[in-house]
Amino acid sequence: MTTVQHISAGRRVKDRLAQGLVYLAFALAVVPLVSVLWLVIKNGLARFDLEFLTHSMRNIGARDAGGGAYHAIIGTLEQVLLASLISVPIGLLTAIYLTEYGNGGRLSRAISFFVDVMTGVPSVVTGLFVLAFWILFLGMPFSGLAGALALSILMMPTVVRSAEEMLRLVPNDLREASYALGVAKWRTIVKVVLPTAFTGIVTGVMLAVARVAGETAPLLLTVFFTDSINNDPFSGPQMGLPLYVFDQAGRPNDTAIDRAWTGALTLILIVMLLNLVARLIAWWRSAARGR
Amino acid sequence: MTTDVRTRGGGPATRRSASRRSHGEAPFRFAATGAGILLLAIMAAIAVFLISEAVPALRANKGNFFTDLTWEPNGSQVFGIAALAFGTVLSSAIALVIATPVAMGVALFISHYAPRRLAGPLGYLVDLLAAVPSVVYGLWGVTFLVPLLKTPSEWLNAHLGWFPLFSGEGAIGGKTMLAGGVVLAIMILPIIAAISREVFLQTPRMNEEAALALGATRWEMIRMAVLPFGRPGVVSAAMLGLGRAMGETIAVALIFPATFDISIEILTPHGNSIAANIANGFGEATPIGRGALIASGLVLFVITLLVNMGARMIINRRKEYARSGA
Numbered sequence: 001m002t003t004v005q006h007i008s009a010g011r012r013v014k015d016r017l018a019q020g021l022v023y024l025a026f027a028l029a030v031v032p033l034v035s036v037l038w039l040v041i042k043n044g045l046a047r048f049d050l051e052f053l054t055h056s057m058r059n060i061g062a063r064d065a066g067g068g069a070y071h072a073i074i075g076t077l078e079q080v081l082l083a084s085l086i087s088v089p090i091g092l093l094t095a096i097y098l099t100e101y102g103n104g105g106r107l108s109r110a111i112s113f114f115v116d117v118m119t120g121v122p123s124v125v126t127g128l129f130v131l132a133f134w135i136l137f138l139g140m141p142f143s144g145l146a147g148a149l150a151l152s153i154l155m156m157p158t159v160v161r162s163a164e165e166m167l168r169l170v171p172n173d174l175r176e177a178s179y180a181l182g183v184a185k186w187r188t189i190v191k192v193v194l195p196t197a198f199t200g201i202v203t204g205v206m207l208a209v210a211r212v213a214g215e216t217a218p219l220l221l222t223v224f225f226t227d228s229i230n231n232d233p234f235s236g237p238q239m240g241l242p243l244y245v246f247d248q249a250g251r252p253n254d255t256a257i258d259r260a261w262t263g264a265l266t267l268i269l270i271v272m273l274l275n276l277v278a279r280l281i282a283w284w285r286s287a288a289r290g291r
Numbered sequence: 292m293t294t295d296v297r298t299r300g301g302g303p304a305t306r307r308s309a310s311r312r313s314h315g316e317a318p319f320r321f322a323a324t325g326a327g328i329l330l331l332a333i334m335a336a337i338a339v340f341l342i343s344e345a346v347p348a349l350r351a352n353k354g355n356f357f358t359d360l361t362w363e364p365n366g367s368q369v370f371g372i373a374a375l376a377f378g379t380v381l382s383s384a385i386a387l388v389i390a391t392p393v394a395m396g397v398a399l400f401i402s403h404y405a406p407r408r409l410a411g412p413l414g415y416l417v418d419l420l421a422a423v424p425s426v427v428y429g430l431w432g433v434t435f436l437v438p439l440l441k442t443p444s445e446w447l448n449a450h451l452g453w454f455p456l457f458s459g460e461g462a463i464g465g466k467t468m469l470a471g472g473v474v475l476a477i478m479i480l481p482i483i484a485a486i487s488r489e490v491f492l493q494t495p496r497m498n499e500e501a502a503l504a505l506g507a508t509r510w511e512m513i514r515m516a517v518l519p520f521g522r523p524g525v526v527s528a529a530m531l532g533l534g535r536a537m538g539e540t541i542a543v544a545l546i547f548p549a550t551f552d553i554s555i556e557i558l559t560p561h562g563n564s565i566a567a568n569i570a571n572g573f574g575e576a577t578p579i580g581r582g583a584l585i586a587s588g589l590v591l592f593v594i595t596l597l598v599n600m601g602a603r604m605i606i607n608r609r610k611e612y613a614r615s616g617a
Contacts, residue, residue: 007508014511015508015511017510018510019404021396022396022400025394025397026400026401026413029393029420029480029484030416033416033420036423036428039431039434039435040427094323094330096323097326098327102327107324111327114334115330116603117596119599120596120598120599121337121592121595122538122540122592124538124540124569124588124591125337125341125591125592125595126337128584128585128588129336131585132343132345133340136344136581156330184316186319189319211422214424214425214427216426217566217569242541245426249545257434264424264427267424267427271424272422
């Protein structure tokens with residue numbers, strides 16, 4: 001027979017073995033995800049009720065059941081919103097500088113490099129920075145705003161990177177067509193480039209929001225703890241949902257652990273929802289473009 | 292200033308648009324450049340203000356900051372980073388040893404093994420691991436993983452106890468470095484897998500097809516074409532993962548037993564990390580204590596900065612290489 005030479009048994013076994021290991025690695029990666037999600041849902045549903053969503057921890061004794069995370073949910077929403085208001089304009093403008101004005105010069109390369117490095121700054125360090133600068137140096141009080149400052153530093157590099165990627169996808173023909181009509185560069189950017197990249201930028205921002213919404217360490221050092229509702233992010237300690245989970249998980253009672261799980265469930269729901277919506281926008285956009 | 296612009300604008304028909312054009316351009320350009328410079332300034336400010344707030348505490352330190360094991364900035368004002376830094380490095384090393392091979396497997400699975408149609412959604416599934424908040428991993432680790440690891444830890448200690456990492460007497464299992472390391476491994480897996488996947492996908496098709504045409508099996512093709520090409524990418528991905536693991540705070544703050552000693556027994560309840568100590572110690576810290584925590588954060592910042600800059604330099608060099616080679 002002169003058909004294709006058969007592969008020796010040893011090589012075939014090795015090939016199969018490698019394949020098996022690769023499949024196993026993937027399974028190993030998925031197991032913790034399933035385990036975490038399942039436990040969070042199972043343990044979290046016990047207290048996932050109206051009281052949890054509408055009450056704070058004020059006047060809830062150490063061993064009492066009941067109580068809720070309303071103050072923490074409000075805090076998280078306000079802090080994340082403030083952080084977005086700070087980081088999105090700065091991040092977007094930086095991305096515009098990098099794509100439209102930088103021209104690969106030394107400054108733009110330095111900014112680009114440090115944006116990458118900034119993604120790796122530990123979240124606890126941004127918290128410490130706001131503590132050192134805002135609270136200790138400037139003498140400002142612990143507040144939701146301080147937490148938002150720390151979160152915004154974490155958000156900035158993500159916003160810059162995703163916005164930059166989207167701006168680079170805008171075809172140069174569009175820019176040139178606009179210039180040919182005598183439109184100034186900045187108006188071209190505002191009226192042509194940004195609208196074209198808009199949905200992509202929204203996706204990136206939402207992913208950045210999802211990333212910081214679950215951050216605990218920076219909040220711990222900047223917004224401090226409270227068991228009461230504080231609607232004003234500009235004065236006095238606030239609570240955040242991740243902080244709430246950390247606080248309750250560190251307490252020795254089962255009632256607190258139950259609240260921690262439900263807090264975790266609420267937090268994951270918020271984060272996953274943001275993630276999902278962002279991906280849906282991205283998917284919807286690419287589908288619309290493909291057709 | 293406006294008259295100058297108008298004369299440049301020429302005839303009356305274009306005057307309006309010309310003046311409007313120049314009105315916006317300079318401020319807009321200035322704002323964009325300013326935002327970029329602001330980012331650089333923030334990075335510099337992080338270093339400056341951590342140093343300035345750490346110095347008073349370091350002055351008040353009655354011990355040696357780099358060699359002392361104790362951490363009592365609130366009471367006796369003797370504190371040193373040695374035990375914390377050791378714990379940070381050890382736990383991150385455990386995480387890296389576990390996560391890197393698995394992440395490479397995951398990356399190969401997505402890039403070369405999974406059916407093309409499924410590759411996207413399956414990759415998204417792994418990315419979801421990164422979307423789970425750190426505090427949730429901590430909660431999961433304390434209530435689920437720590438009890439789960441008890442029996443395997445005892446087995447390892449009984450049968451492989453001669454190996455220094457697995458040695459130790461007394462209580463085996465519980466809140467250990469191993470448990471912390473496993474949780475860290477899960478948390479850094481997505482970033483290592485995502486970057487490795489990108490690099491593996493960039494392998495020139497020609498190299499892959501050449502290997503297959505020479506009769507290589509899939510695994511041989513991967514070993515000869517994909518892995519050598521992707522090695523620098525995987526190295527930098529692992530370094531980015533290392534940086535993440537060292538800076539990870541809340542999950543390990545819930546898991547580590549917060550002892551201040553240097554012990555390589557990863558199966559006994561020993562250990563702490565810089566980040567975990569900041570989270571656990573901040574509540575009761577006096578002004579000196581806060582300064583001491585900021586000083587420890589400064590050490591963490593410098594270490595992670597070096598690791599990240601190294602990783603980014605490898606990636607950037609690779610990018611240029613890939614561009615010129617393409």
